[in-house]
Amino acid sequence: MTSTKKLVxxxxxxxxxxxxxxxxxxxxxxxxxxxxxxxxxxxFINDGSKDDSLSKLREITNNDKxxxxxxxxxxxxxxxxxxxxxxxxxxxxxxxxxSDMQDPPxxxxxxxxxxxxxxxxVYAQRRSRKDTFFKKFTADMFYRTLQKLSDIDIPRxxxxxxxxxxxxxxxxxxxxxxxxxxxxxxxxxGFKQIAVQFDRDERHAGKxxxxxxxxxxxxxxxxxxxSNAPLKLIRQVGLFIAALSFLGxxxxxxxxxxxxxxxxxxxxxxxxSVLFTGGIQLIMLSVLGSxxxxxxxxxxxxxxxxxxxIYEQN
Ligand code: UDP
Ligand code: MG
Numbered sequence: 335m336t337s338t339k340k341l342v343x344x345x346x347x348x349x350x351x352x353x354x355x356x357x358x359x360x361x362x363x364x365x366x367x368x369x370x371x372x373x374x375x376x377x378f379i380n381d382g383s384k385d386d387s388l389s390k391l392r393e394i395t396n397n398d399k400x401x402x403x404x405x406x407x408x409x410x411x412x413x414x415x416x417x418x419x420x421x422x423x424x425x426x427x428x429x430x431x432x433s434d435m436q437d438p439p440x441x442x443x444x445x446x447x448x449x450x451x452x453x454x455x456v457y458a459q460r461r462s463r464k465d466t467f468f469k470k471f472t473a474d475m476f477y478r479t480l481q482k483l484s485d486i487d488i489p490r491x492x493x494x495x496x497x498x499x500x501x502x503x504x505x506x507x508x509x510x511x512x513x514x515x516x517x518x519x520x521x522x523x524g525f526k527q528i529a530v531q532f533d534r535d536e537r538h539a540g541k542x543x544x545x546x547x548x549x550x551x552x553x554x555x556x557x558x559x560x561s562n563a564p565l566k567l568i569r570q571v572g573l574f575i576a577a578l579s580f581l582g583x584x585x586x587x588x589x590x591x592x593x594x595x596x597x598x599x600x601x602x603x604x605x606x607s608v609l610f611t612g613g614i615q616l617i618m619l620s621v622l623g624s625x626x627x628x629x630x631x632x633x634x635x636x637x638x639x640x641x642x643x644i645y646e647q648n
Contacts, residue, residue: 342372342446343425345379346433347415352385353539354434359394361439369443376401377419378433382409392645399647407640412543413514413552414639416494420503422644429497430516435538437495444530445497454525457489457496457517463534476553480518483563484556488521489529496520512631512638513555522560558628565625568618575614582607 344362348355359376366374378395380388380403388405395401404418416430427449431437441458448456463470477490494516498506502525509519521527544552558564582603 339371339373340426341375341424343375343377343419343423343428344442345377345416345419345423345428345430347379347381347412347419348383348387348391348433349381349409349412349415349543350383350385350387350540351433352383352387352390354537355387355390356394357538358433358435358439361435365439365443372446374400375423375425377422378403379415379418380405381411381415382406395645395647397647401647403645405642405645407642410639411548412494413516413555416516417514418639418641420506423503426500427497428500428503430494432493432495434540436535437493438532438535441495441530441532442497444532448528448530449497449499452526453528454499454502455496455520455527456498457492457520457527457529458532459489459529460491460493460534461531463491464536465534472549476556480553480556480560484518484561486518486521486560488518488556488560492517492529495532499525501525510635511559512636513559513628514638515552515556515559518556518560554624558625564621568621571614571618575611579607579611 346358351358362376376395376398378391378401380391388403391403395403402422404422406415406418419430420428427446429442429445431439431442437458445456445458465473477488480488481490496517498520502520502523505523505525506516506519511519
């Protein structure tokens with residue numbers, strides 16, 4: 335009868351999670367043993383960890399037929415790691431989770447329950463989160479901005495912790511973009527989606543794999559990937575500056591003609607306006623550059639990741 339059971343895949347991106355792997359694995363296995371209605375597979379993607387995550391993973395999943403380790407050739411980033419997980423998954427449902435115990439494993443069963451009610455995407459939404467003020471603040475700003483700028487409706491307070499149905503996985507696999515923002519892609523694609531509330535925990539061990547630089551890249555991918563608003567902004571700022579320059583010119587002209595005695599001698603004014611417009615132009619160029627860079631990346635169309643080896647037990 336086992337063959338009739340549905341398969342649920344868990345995807346765990348791993349970057350320097352040496353201190354978390356054992357606890358994560360034990361917690362998950364204990365959890366899965368409480369529910370025999372499904373069969374399970376665990377997919378660990380080692381995203382070029384610099385610590386001993388890989389040997390920890392190999393040790394702990396040794397003889398576990400349900401576990402697969404995909405070992406990346408280098409660090410490609412969280413979104414690519416999850417993408418590889420989706421590519422290699424076989425489940426009727428796929429659950430994406432962080433590996434640092436911030437996403438409590440038990441919540442995954444609540445996601446499965448909703449899936450059984452017929453929802454095709456069940457995303458876990460943070461009721462509360464234990465993160466630094468800085469993280470909470472920047473995340474909040476980011477989601478507000480994204481909400482304003484983009485055409486898609488990305489639910490606030492959600493990460494990548496979610497369950498997606500096989501149908502949705504197959505659709506997501508058709509997205510070939512390189513600068514990936516998965517939660518945007520999943521919102522974009524539609525299907526029956528619903529939230530399940532949960533309390534996000536603290537990172538168990540180790541430190542975040544998302545330093546500021548990666549966070550900025552991630553935010554930029556989210557915004558440029560789903561909105562052309564920054565390009566429109568260029569036009570708006572350009573028009574505004576043009577209007578200001580026109581007023582300035584008018585002013586200079588009126589003074590020169592009507593009040594020659596007060597005529598602007600001011601090189602200061604000229605220098606300032608030159609610097610100002612120069613500065614604005616550079617900023618605007620950088621916005622263009624950012625889109626052009628992304629076009630370049632897409633046009634090259636390189637493979638998303640390289641796999642050194644895959645460890646399976648069968
Ligand atoms: N991660 C990854 N590659 C990276 C950075 C992070 O696979 O380059 C994984 C990490 O191991 C974790 C998840 O992505 O499972 C979320 O990362 P992290 O907890 O460091 O981010 P935060 O919770 O601080 O936003
Ligand atoms: Mg984390």
